[in-house]
Amino acid sequence: MAVSFTLDRARIGIIGLGYVGLPLAVEFGKVYPTLGFDISKPRVDELRSGRDSSLEVEPADLIAATQLSYSLDAQDLADCNCYIVTVPTPINEHKQPDLTPLESASRTLGGILSAGDVVIFESTVYPGATEEVCIPIIESISGLVYNQDFFAGYSPERINPGDRAHRLPTIKKVTSGSTPEAARFVDALYASIITAGTHLASSIRVAEAAKVIENTQRDLNIALINELALIFNRLGIDTQEVLEAAGTKWNFLPFRPGLVGGHCIGVDPYYLTHKAQQIGYNPEIILAGRRLNDGMGAYVAGQVIKLMTRRGRLGPDSRILILGLTFKENCPDLRNTRVVDIIAELQDYGIRCDVHDPWANPAEAEHEYGIRPIAEPQEACYDAIVLAVAHHQFAEMGVERVRALGKTDAILYDVKQLFQRDAVDGRL
Structure with missing residues (x-):
């Protein structure tokens, strides 16, 4: 038929x-x-x-x-x-x-x-x-x-x-x-x-x-840049400056470090590795990239904690503001967002985290992750601010208005490289 x-x-x-x-x-x-x-x-x-x-x-x-x-x-x-x-x-x-x-x-x-x-x-x-x-x-x-x-x-x-x-x-x-x-x-x-x-x-x-390889390839490319960021941070070199310099060559791929979430890139490689293992092949490179990318939230949290400690902002009453919860900018999609990894790691230190995201549905965030975003953060309330998602609203605020949400000498950590290096205290 x-x-x-x-x-x-x-x-x-x-x-x-x-x-x-x-x-x-x-x-x-x-x-x-x-x-x-x-x-x-x-x-x-x-x-x-x-x-x-x-x-x-x-x-x-x-x-x-x-x-x-x-x-x-x-x-x-x-x-x-x-x-x-x-x-x-x-x-x-x-x-x-x-x-x-x-x-x-x-x-x-x-x-x-x-x-x-x-x-x-x-x-x-x-x-x-x-x-x-x-x-x-x-x-x-x-x-x-x-x-x-x-x-x-x-x-x-x-x-x-x-x-x-x-x-x-x-x-x-x-x-x-x-x-x-x-x-x-x-x-x-x-x-x-x-x-x-x-x-x-x-x-x-x-x-x-x-x-399945479209997103596996992207995952591995981002994992490479994330690993470079870990290395350059230890060397005291700004990763963005390195990438900008390398990017002047015509065939350098313009990937940037960051959190890898969403419904595709952070998920699809596991489908391929699952099948590979079923047929008796252990995929080393793909899984190594996944492990590295899955660990970036904890790495960011650790960097924030170090900066707070050096500045004397870490204590039993410390509060941190997380700007952004969705898995990417200017989008309400919360699926597999890895911002939650930063939050979970900070909470393990006993730190209270407030989350503000003008794109996220509060009810959905609470249902999926047990996180209830706040409508509007108050000024001068936070010991550290983590810019986790580059929504246009945060870019339009500008670095001074973002900093105004923190206390005097509060830490500003820029996960998305939204602001200039000399305007923040740390970034990937």
């Missing part, structure tokens, strides 16, 4: 309406009948009201997606014939892949799939996961046979939260399919909404591998 429909008869179901799923649903909803499904009632309610709390899609774009509707009922998806899965793929407390959302989505699909349908996965996984984990679940529940009764594809997401320059249609899309015909269909489907074009991979496994 072949794919039972052509593009002009495609009815698309998007499973998961987060940072990845919603932009996809909106673009497809401008062209095809599209149903966005999510298990969160607040999320569906806000989208129906024309609002996106993730700030990834403008209200005007929500309105422009005239063929897009939303549902909390999985049975409503049964009218679709092409399904795209965009659920999270996090790691657990042991830094192992947590495929629970993906498995749940596969069970949902198994209950609604019809002969001739196509299922496309976008969630980041290790090579082989789509056909080794998801497809067997769908087959078991649906009673349909893979590549005979239904078909699959994989097209890895490339969303960069908060990035206004690189939007879904302007980012080239990698595509793949379980048969040559399915691959051509998947490629044509995405080509109809992606102005930047597509790249058709030879197999689902190749497309899965391409996605």
Whole structure:
């Protein structure tokens, strides 16, 4: 049996309406009948009201997606014939892949799939996961046979939260399919909404591998620069000055030291290393980079403590203000933020930490991390200030207004290199 429909008869179901799923649903909803499904009632309610709390899609774009509707009922998806899965793929407390959302989505699909349908996965996984984990679940529940009764594809997401320059249609899309015909269909489907074009991979496994190494490469590059920062700090050399000097060569890569969090870079490498270990290979370089990057929060906290001690600001009543909690600037995304590592380490010293972030949702921060950000920090209250995220609001404040939040001789530590070196007491 072949794919039972052509593009002009495609009815698309998007499973998961987060940072990845919603932009996809909106673009497809401008062209095809599209149903966005999510298990969160607040999320569906806000989208129906024309609002996106993730700030990834403008209200005007929500309105422009005239063929897009939303549902909390999985049975409503049964009218679709092409399904795209965009659920999270996090790691657990042991830094192992947590495929629970993906498995749940596969069970949902198994209950609604019809002969001739196509299922496309976008969630980041290790090579082989789509056909080794998801497809067997769908087959078991649906009673349909893979590549005979239904078909699959994989097209890895490339969303960069908060990035206004690189939007879904302007980012080239990698595509793949379980048969040559399915691959051509998947490629044509995405080509109809992606102005930047597509790249058709030879197999689902190749497309899965391409996605997982994109962020593994970035993770390792940042790990190298973080290690250089540790070395240069011991040598008394400013890392930023070194990077600026080295950056005058045309082929020097412009990475900067910092915390590595978010839904991709700090997570995806563990999917690849998990699979590598399954097949008997111990990935040394990738895991070394992960360990180094995961330790940067504790390193920053240690540097702040040293500076406070030297200045006599460390005591039983010391208070520190953390500016920023989201995993990156000018974005409300709190997923896997490593700012919490700085906070946890400082709290281990018995230091009270206040957190201020104009982008973070206070209820979400409290639910996810037990941290309730304060609305407005008071002036002259803190023994140290840690600029953890470079939100534009902090840049607009300027270093003097930021310093005014601290007591006399308070420490100002700049994780994001937002201010000039001679204006702060320490930075990565």
